[in-house]
Amino acid sequence: METNNRTYVFDFDSTLTRVEALDILAEITLANNPEKHKIIEEIQNITNKGIDGDISFTESLESRIKLLNAKKSDLNELIRRLKRQVSKSIEDNKEFFETHAEDIYVISCGFKEFIDPIVKDYNIPSERVYANTFEFDDKEAIIGFDSENVLSQHDGKIDCLKNLNLPGEVQVIGDGYSDYVMRKAGIADKFFAYTENVSRDKAIDNADHITPNLDEFLYLNKLPRKISFPKHRIKILLLENVHPDAFERLTDDGFTVETVSRSLSEEELIERIKDIHVLGIRSKTQVTQKVIDAAEKLMAVGAFCIGTKQINLEACKNKGVVVFNAPYSNTRSVVELAIGEIIMLMRSVFARSTELHNGEWNKTAKGSREVRGKKLGIVGYGNIGKQLSVLAESMGMQVYYYDIEDRLALGNAKKCHTLEELLSTSDVVSLHIDDNANNKNFIGEEEIKHMKDGAVLVNLSRGFVVDIPALKTALESKKLSGAAVDVFPVEPRANGSFVTDLKGIPNVILTPHVGGSTEEAQKDIADFVPGKIMNYINSGNTVDAVNFPNIRLPRQNNRHRFLHIHKNVPGIMAKINKVVAKYDLNLTGQYLATDDSVGYVIVDVDKEYNNEVLQALKDIEHTIKFRVLY
Numbered sequence: 001m002e003t004n005n006r007t008y009v010f011d012f013d014s015t016l017t018r019v020e021a022l023d024i025l026a027e028i029t030l031a032n033n034p035e036k037h038k039i040i041e042e043i044q045n046i047t048n049k050g051i052d053g054d055i056s057f058t059e060s061l062e063s064r065i066k067l068l069n070a071k072k073s074d075l076n077e078l079i080r081r082l083k084r085q086v087s088k089s090i091e092d093n094k095e096f097f098e099t100h101a102e103d104i105y106v107i108s109c110g111f112k113e114f115i116d117p118i119v120k121d122y123n124i125p126s127e128r129v130y131a132n133t134f135e136f137d138d139k140e141a142i143i144g145f146d147s148e149n150v151l152s153q154h155d156g157k158i159d160c161l162k163n164l165n166l167p168g169e170v171q172v173i174g175d176g177y178s179d180y181v182m183r184k185a186g187i188a189d190k191f192f193a194y195t196e197n198v199s200r201d202k203a204i205d206n207a208d209h210i211t212p213n214l215d216e217f218l219y220l221n222k223l224p225r226k227i228s229f230p231k232h233r234i235k236i237l238l239l240e241n242v243h244p245d246a247f248e249r250l251t252d253d254g255f256t257v258e259t260v261s262r263s264l265s266e267e268e269l270i271e272r273i274k275d276i277h278v279l280g281i282r283s284k285t286q287v288t289q290k291v292i293d294a295a296e297k298l299m300a301v302g303a304f305c306i307g308t309k310q311i312n313l314e315a316c317k318n319k320g321v322v323v324f325n326a327p328y329s330n331t332r333s334v335v336e337l338a339i340g341e342i343i344m345l346m347r348s349v350f351a352r353s354t355e356l357h358n359g360e361w362n363k364t365a366k367g368s369r370e371v372r373g374k375k376l377g378i379v380g381y382g383n384i385g386k387q388l389s390v391l392a393e394s395m396g397m398q399v400y401y402y403d404i405e406d407r408l409a410l411g412n413a414k415k416c417h418t419l420e421e422l423l424s425t426s427d428v429v430s431l432h433i434d435d436n437a438n439n440k441n442f443i444g445e446e447e448i449k450h451m452k453d454g455a456v457l458v459n460l461s462r463g464f465v466v467d468i469p470a471l472k473t474a475l476e477s478k479k480l481s482g483a484a485v486d487v488f489p490v491e492p493r494a495n496g497s498f499v500t501d502l503k504g505i506p507n508v509i510l511t512p513h514v515g516g517s518t519e520e521a522q523k524d525i526a527d528f529v530p531g532k533i534m535n536y537i538n539s540g541n542t543v544d545a546v547n548f549p550n551i552r553l554p555r556q557n558n559r560h561r562f563l564h565i566h567k568n569v570p571g572i573m574a575k576i577n578k579v580v581a582k583y584d585l586n587l588t589g590q591y592l593a594t595d596d597s598v599g600y601v602i603v604d605v606d607k608e609y610n611n612e613v614l615q616a617l618k619d620i621e622h623t624i625k626f627r628v629l630y
């Protein structure tokens with residue numbers, strides 16, 4: 001048992017529990033009442049008015065009890081339900097109530113009949129619970145309350161706390177008017193507005209601290225807690241219209257998430273990144289060395305897309321920032337668009353459609369071809385290229401592919417040994433190479449020369465891969481009969497006006513980088529990437545990180561986990577182990593993953609250790625980042 005000359009006075013309803021107990025009692029007693037919803041609404045209105053101080057508390061209590069029409073036996077069901085409605089972070093931090101039992105009081109305007117049994121499980125005995133008591137008639141119906149009790153009176157908590165005459169600093173933790181008035185009256189030293197379940201403006205305005213959960217309260221008071229760092233203190237910035245599911249998943253897990261619908265410029269990002277712990281982007285935002293230099297708190301970057309070349313992965317790694325992406329979530333979407341565009345181009349559908357939009361009927365078979373039996377050349381036989389290969393073949397196309405890596409042919413696809421071979425063979429060329437800078441102007445004047453006369457080109461990879469002036473010339477000269485272009489060398493940061501040199505050329509399909517923009521893909525990405533981020537932030541796992549040694553860690557049960565990221569220089573492990581030995585840590589697991597430049601050591605230890613070890617580990621030369629998880 002620890003005491004520190006401080007007492008903690010907790011409110012009950014909506015603080016220790018997620019609900020107002022009398023609302024739940026109403027649900028029980030009115031279950032079969034046809035007027036149920038109306039009466040519950042009325043009770044809630046009265047409750048809120050009482051909590052906010054708009055009507056006298058005694059008045060609110062009297063009216064509610066009358067409407068409730070409850071019996072003693074209903075209280076058993078109420079207690080059963082309340083036990084399941086203890087606030088999550090209170091439940092998580094049971095240990096605090098055990099270690100500080102002597103210092104914790106409950107002062108509530110609720111009723112001891114249901115508060116005592118709930119808080120007993122949290123080591124708070126009945127004698128430290130101050131609350132009202134019901135009055136029953138001889139048929140055990142609740143007919144009122146003990147009106148002698150100060151807590152049944154307006155501002156009764158002030159008198160109650162005064163009478164207790166508690167020694168040392170008195171901190172009040174609650175969600176409403178009756179709690180902060182104790183501080184206002186000068187009886188309590190601090191008031192913490194507890195917003196885990198409800199957030200009331202009046203409580204917030206009168207608070208010394210706002211505490212969204214008990215973790216924050218314990219963190220502020222440097223008290224033992226279930227979690228090393230309150231999650232709402234971890235700030236996540238999601239740019240570029242990331243699907244709202246990502247926001248939901250991350251906020252549900254307790255993080256503070258901000259969203260911006262567009263991409264930010266380098267200067268804007270440098271400004272915003274300073275207090276950000278996790279950044280989420282798509283293909284547009286450039287995470288440069290300068291951005292990383294300014295990112296003092298950054299732990300992870302999530303690319304909510306496939307490509308990661310917009311991120312300086314090396315700079316991230318050297319700063320201990322782990323990068324994740326979604327390598328498969330939008331693959332199918334790109335492939336489906338490619339298939340659609342190949343057919344549209346071969347049939348000159350967009351040319352015919354534009355004519356008709358302009359009032360011109362041009363029924364003709366000229367320049368309209370089936371894809372069946374035609375040769376499709378896929379450049380880049382990776383995840384997208386291979387799926388396209390399978391679907392195109394099932395439509396009867398003959399598939400050829402070219403890749404700088406040795407890729408196994410799927411189905412009857414034929415491998416080309418040179419790009420020229422592929423270009424000169426194919427009726428349709430579809431580009432699916434990756435986004436590395438060496439692929440700049442991969443298709444230019446020379447390459448186009450090798451293509452068959454009248455062939456079509458599809459680019460759903462990256463804008464810089466195709467030399468646009470060369471493509472324009474080839475289309476205008478009819479060397480190529482059409483093109484579909486989804487990606488551009490320079491793309492705008494937000495939706496709005498955009499001009500390309502390819503504008504107005506017939507049989508050219510232009511789309512604003514929407515290859516991966518389907519509801520299915522974006523939803524899947526919004527599930528996948530936050531999953532990886534949370535797995536890293538919450539447990540240290542780097543599985544599927546694109547720039548970091550990958551490690552899958554076991555669950556840490558009731559242990560503390562030290563995560564040490566350092567430069568991979570000779571002797572560093574010896575130094576870490578020396579510190580571990582010096583502080584006589586009781587290790588329950590040790591894991592190591594390294595690459596050429598960084599090392600990532602994870603040490604699981606028994607909870608009891610000398611806190612000085614933390615600084616000693618941080619101080620080891622070549623340490624990049626260190627954190628503790630529990």
Ligand SMILES: NC(=O)C1=CN([C@@H]2O[C@H](COP(=O)(O)OP(=O)(O)OC[C@H]3O[C@@H](n4cnc5c(N)ncnc54)[C@H](O)[C@@H]3O)[C@@H](O)[C@H]2O)C=CC1
Pocket residue numbers: 306307327330331334379380381382383384385402403404405407432433434435439442460461462486487513514515516517
């Ligand atoms: N338009 C859009 O909305 C989208 C575009 N993309 C783009 O598609 C690209 C490909 O995606 P995945 O298939 O998932 O990538 P991947 O990494 O699985 O496949 C890329 C393939 O290209 C090959 N490659 C790279 N450079 C090459 C070269 N110069 N010559 C021949 N082969 C080369 C690689 O060896 C690899 O097999 C992404 O990097 C991204 O740039 C991806 C998703 C959506």
Ligand SMILES: O=C(O)C(=O)COP(=O)(O)O
Pocket residue numbers: 282283284304305306307308330513514515516517
């Ligand atoms: O996944 C990719 O690499 C893409 O090109 C799609 O990017 P986006 O999420 O649409 O910005």
